[in-house]
Amino acid sequence: MLTHHTTFADVDYDITNFNVDAHINKNGSLTITRSIDYDFDSDAHGVYYRQNLAKNQKLINQKVSVSTNNGKTIPIKAGNGQNNTYQLTHTDDGYRFKVFHNISEDDEVKVTYTYTITNAVINWRDTAELNFKIIGNGWDTDLDHAKVSVIFNQGKKVSHLKAWAHGDLGGHIEVNRSKGQVVLTDNNVSGDVGIELHAIFPASVTPLNKNIRNEKHKQAVISQEIKLAKEANEKRKQQQLFKTILAYASLIIAVLSSGFFLSKLILAKPFGIKPRKTSELPHNYEIPDVDPVTAQILDDGDYPDERAFTAYLTQLAGKHRLKIEKAKGRKNYRITLLDPTVKQESPFLKEIFDQAGNGESFTTKKLKKIDLEDEFDDWQKDQYHKVQDKDLISRKYKDEIEKTSTQMKVSTFFIFVTFIISLFFATQMPIIPIIIAILGGFNFIFYFIYKRRTSIYTQEGASEVEKVRGFKKMLNDIGNFKMKDVGELIFWEDVMPYAVAFGLSKQVLKELKAEFGEKALQTYFTANTYYWYYGDFNHFEKSFSSSLSKSIGDSSSYSGSSGGFSGGSSGGFGGGSGGGAF
Structure with a gap:
C-alpha cells in the first residue's frame, strides 16, 4: 500500500x-x-x-x-x-x-x-x-x-x-x-x-x-514467482542485448572515427617551415622589421588579441599621433586624435572614435558600454590576412592544419563519447573501453607527430618568426644585462609597443626606471609622453585592454534460491514505507 x-x-x-x-x-x-x-x-x-x-x-x-x-x-x-x-x-x-x-x-x-x-x-x-x-x-x-x-x-x-x-x-x-x-x-x-x-x-x-x-497456497506462490522471474529474466536479456549492441556500436564508431583520422595523419606529407625553438635562439637586440601587431601574429601563429591593438595605440601615442591622458573617474582615460589620417588608416579605430566618442576623442569608460565585437573581428581578420598577403604565413598550410585540427576534435569527441558509453559495460566487456582508450592514445600520438612535421610558415615567415622570438626572448630576460649597452632611451621608446604586444611591458618599464632613473626619463621625454608611458602606463594598458574586452565580448576569439532480483511486486505488506529528514 x-x-x-x-x-x-x-x-x-x-x-x-x-x-x-x-x-x-x-x-x-x-x-x-x-x-x-x-x-x-x-x-x-x-x-x-x-x-x-x-x-x-x-x-x-x-x-x-x-x-x-x-x-x-x-x-x-x-x-x-x-x-x-x-x-x-x-x-x-x-x-x-x-x-x-x-x-x-x-x-x-x-x-x-x-x-x-x-x-x-x-x-x-x-x-x-x-x-x-x-x-x-x-x-x-x-x-x-x-x-x-x-x-x-x-x-x-x-x-x-x-x-x-x-x-x-x-x-x-x-x-x-x-x-x-x-x-x-x-x-x-x-x-x-x-x-x-x-x-x-x-x-x-x-x-x-x-x-x-x-x-x-504453496503452488500459487511458486507459480507467481516463476512468472515474475521469467519477466525479469526476459527484461535482463533485453537489457543485455541492448548493452551488447550499444557496446559494439560504440567500438565500431570509435574504430571508424579513429581509423579515418589516423590514415590521414599517417599518409600526410610534411609541409611548411618549422622555426627553431625559442630555447635554441640567441637574443635579438634589433627591433623586428615588422610592426608589433604582426610580431604578435607571427609569434602566436594566430589572430591578434586585445594586447596587440593596445600595442598599436601605444605606437601611435609614441609617434604623437594620439594623446593619452587621465580622465575623470577611477581607471578612466581619454584618448584624443592628434593626426586625423589615423582614422583613414584604421577603420576599427575610426569606429571607436565615432561610437565611443565625438569623432575626435573617447574615454575607456565609454568604450566599455558599446558593442564592437563585429568590428574587432574584422580588424583581427584584416591584420592576419595582411600577414598572409606578405607570404609570411601560407594560406594553404593554415587551411590544411585547421582542417586537420577540426577532424582531430571530431574524432576525439567520438572517442570520448564512445569511451564513456563503454564504461557502463566494462564489467561484462572490459576489452572494449581498453581498445577505445588505445585508439584515443594513437590519435594524440600521431597528431603530435603531424604537428611536428607541419607548419603554417613559409621560408621567409619562419626566418621572421625567429627574429621576433629572439627579440621577445631578449625582453623576457631583461634585467640580466645592461639596457644602456643595448640602446639609449630613444631605442627603448620604440621597443615599448612590442613589449605591450608580448605582455612584457611591466617588467620592461621597471628595468627602464631602475637603470636610467626618473630624472633621465623626465629630461628626455615630453611631459605628456613621460606621464602616460612611465608614470601611469601600466594602469592605462590594463584599463584599455579591459574596456576593449568588454566592448568586444568574451566570445571574440578564434582559438527462490540464490540469484538476481525480480521486477514488479508480489504484493507484500510494507509498501510505501520510507523516511526522510526535517
Missing part, C-alpha cells in the same frame, strides 16, 4: 548504508533491527521513519538509538519533541517514528530502530509465507548500499526454504538453507522502488503462529 509522504526540501543528505537484520519468531512475528547511515550536507532537526503495515499487524517493543560521527551510541527515549527523543504515531496505514536529534552540516549520523511486527507470517495448510516490503519505496533519496539478512528457525537448517526478491534488477539474493538465512544485497537502491522479500518455508518454523489460512 502506498501513502503520501512529505519531502523536507531544505534538508540535504545521502543515505550511505541501510542494514536490516530480521528474525522470524515462532509466533509468526518478525523482530527487526534497522540501521540507517545518513551523511548530511546541511543542518537538520532530526529524521523520521515510516513503517506501513497491514490492518491486522502491530508494531511493538520499539527502541531507538543514535550515534553521530562514529561516536557513542545514545539511547533515544519517547518524548514530546525535545532533543534526543522520539515520537511514535499510529495511523490506518501504519506507524511513524519521528526522531529529534540536532544535526549539523557534514555530520554522519547512524539511526537504529528495533521493533517487532506481529502477524508478519501467514501459516497456510501447506507452507508458511513471509511477503514483506522489507525496504520500503517511500524514501526521499536513493540508498547507496543496502543489505538485508533474515534468519529463519533461529539460524538452524530449513530444508525447504525458498525466497525471492523484487526491486531493481541489479540486486542479489542468497538463500542459505543450511543456516536458515536469506541475504539480500543491492547498491544504489531507488528510493521509490525499495526491496521486497517473498519467502515460503515449512509451517513448523512458526508453530505458535495464530495468523492461519485454512487453504493451500
Whole structure:
C-alpha cells in the first residue's frame, strides 16, 4: 500500500548504508533491527521513519538509538519533541517514528530502530509465507548500499526454504538453507522502488503462529514467482542485448572515427617551415622589421588579441599621433586624435572614435558600454590576412592544419563519447573501453607527430618568426644585462609597443626606471609622453585592454534460491514505507 509522504526540501543528505537484520519468531512475528547511515550536507532537526503495515499487524517493543560521527551510541527515549527523543504515531496505514536529534552540516549520523511486527507470517495448510516490503519505496533519496539478512528457525537448517526478491534488477539474493538465512544485497537502491522479500518455508518454523489460512497456497506462490522471474529474466536479456549492441556500436564508431583520422595523419606529407625553438635562439637586440601587431601574429601563429591593438595605440601615442591622458573617474582615460589620417588608416579605430566618442576623442569608460565585437573581428581578420598577403604565413598550410585540427576534435569527441558509453559495460566487456582508450592514445600520438612535421610558415615567415622570438626572448630576460649597452632611451621608446604586444611591458618599464632613473626619463621625454608611458602606463594598458574586452565580448576569439532480483511486486505488506529528514 502506498501513502503520501512529505519531502523536507531544505534538508540535504545521502543515505550511505541501510542494514536490516530480521528474525522470524515462532509466533509468526518478525523482530527487526534497522540501521540507517545518513551523511548530511546541511543542518537538520532530526529524521523520521515510516513503517506501513497491514490492518491486522502491530508494531511493538520499539527502541531507538543514535550515534553521530562514529561516536557513542545514545539511547533515544519517547518524548514530546525535545532533543534526543522520539515520537511514535499510529495511523490506518501504519506507524511513524519521528526522531529529534540536532544535526549539523557534514555530520554522519547512524539511526537504529528495533521493533517487532506481529502477524508478519501467514501459516497456510501447506507452507508458511513471509511477503514483506522489507525496504520500503517511500524514501526521499536513493540508498547507496543496502543489505538485508533474515534468519529463519533461529539460524538452524530449513530444508525447504525458498525466497525471492523484487526491486531493481541489479540486486542479489542468497538463500542459505543450511543456516536458515536469506541475504539480500543491492547498491544504489531507488528510493521509490525499495526491496521486497517473498519467502515460503515449512509451517513448523512458526508453530505458535495464530495468523492461519485454512487453504493451500504453496503452488500459487511458486507459480507467481516463476512468472515474475521469467519477466525479469526476459527484461535482463533485453537489457543485455541492448548493452551488447550499444557496446559494439560504440567500438565500431570509435574504430571508424579513429581509423579515418589516423590514415590521414599517417599518409600526410610534411609541409611548411618549422622555426627553431625559442630555447635554441640567441637574443635579438634589433627591433623586428615588422610592426608589433604582426610580431604578435607571427609569434602566436594566430589572430591578434586585445594586447596587440593596445600595442598599436601605444605606437601611435609614441609617434604623437594620439594623446593619452587621465580622465575623470577611477581607471578612466581619454584618448584624443592628434593626426586625423589615423582614422583613414584604421577603420576599427575610426569606429571607436565615432561610437565611443565625438569623432575626435573617447574615454575607456565609454568604450566599455558599446558593442564592437563585429568590428574587432574584422580588424583581427584584416591584420592576419595582411600577414598572409606578405607570404609570411601560407594560406594553404593554415587551411590544411585547421582542417586537420577540426577532424582531430571530431574524432576525439567520438572517442570520448564512445569511451564513456563503454564504461557502463566494462564489467561484462572490459576489452572494449581498453581498445577505445588505445585508439584515443594513437590519435594524440600521431597528431603530435603531424604537428611536428607541419607548419603554417613559409621560408621567409619562419626566418621572421625567429627574429621576433629572439627579440621577445631578449625582453623576457631583461634585467640580466645592461639596457644602456643595448640602446639609449630613444631605442627603448620604440621597443615599448612590442613589449605591450608580448605582455612584457611591466617588467620592461621597471628595468627602464631602475637603470636610467626618473630624472633621465623626465629630461628626455615630453611631459605628456613621460606621464602616460612611465608614470601611469601600466594602469592605462590594463584599463584599455579591459574596456576593449568588454566592448568586444568574451566570445571574440578564434582559438527462490540464490540469484538476481525480480521486477514488479508480489504484493507484500510494507509498501510505501520510507523516511526522510526535517
